[in-house]
Amino acid sequence: MKSSLEELEKELKIRNINISYQRLKVLECLTLNHCHPTVDQIFTALHKDIPTLSKTTVYNTLRILVDAGMVRVITIEEHETRYDIDMENHGHFKCESCGMIYDFSIDIDLLTCDELSNFEVNDQNVYFKGICPGCLSNINQNK
Amino acid sequence: MKSSLEELEKELKIRNINISYQRLKVLECLTLNHCHPTVDQIFTALHKDIPTLSKTTVYNTLRILVDAGMVRVITIEEHETRYDIDMENHGHFKCESCGMIYDFSIDIDLLTCDELSNFEVNDQNVYFKGICPGCLSNINQNK
């Protein structure tokens, strides 16, 4: 897993994205916390280190990273856009009780769908919702 | 497939939703056009028959239907909420060229995911994006 600032710089250079402190920090934020943050969460996290940071910069940077294929957009819920630096194919589960988002692996069989054999598939998203084990046991304890 | 207004009335009664002309028409619109319409598309389609219709009513009705489990929300794209009356488990493919949304069947294997064995899964959405066969052939012809 790539994590150091130097490696992130390389990743940007490969994709012809100019380097800036803000861009590196947004990338670092996504890399360190694989928590699928929202724009607000990224902004709040970085604002401590970069008091002058503008939310517009966070939006702009994320658009650049998404367009370059380094980051994917997650829209499990209406009005809750999140960002994920893990481009490997995987599913997202959102707990409707605590709001936490979990990654899970998905079967390659899903990809080989006869019906779509004549389609060019560029992007795949699998979103589940429900209750996570932690919240399930809390609910049971309070009974 | 249920389609007549009478059958839609029954469906509403079963779920303890009071019947109104607007509610029936929204339901009918979703039933006749399995095109996963947006709020605007529903509003525009019904406005011809119901000139007094308010967009707020469309929003309110859809919320009631979704809460009752008769309709599901589709959020393939940010800022493009669509509604689907087909509650059977299936995937959605959106063509990035023509914007059309296609249904496709998904494998039951997807559901039996070991990692999520301790999770309570209440909702599953599979969203693909790419280019549909029609747009692919257009692109090839124009080469």
Added chain:
DNA sequence: AACAAATCTGTAATCATTATAAATCAATTA
């Protein structure tokens, strides 16, 4: 140091959705 190009910032504008309150409608009773 000066210049040009890119990036960042802050504010204003946009647009879908939600909140709210008054108007309308439907059903019931007198």
Added chain:
DNA sequence: TAATTGATTTATAATGATTACAGATTTGTT
């Protein structure tokens, strides 16, 4: 039929995330 009650619909205003934009700042180059 008229009055009453409750639910639904409507129109408008408010909200909030995102985008547009223009000026300020930074960076790299000569």
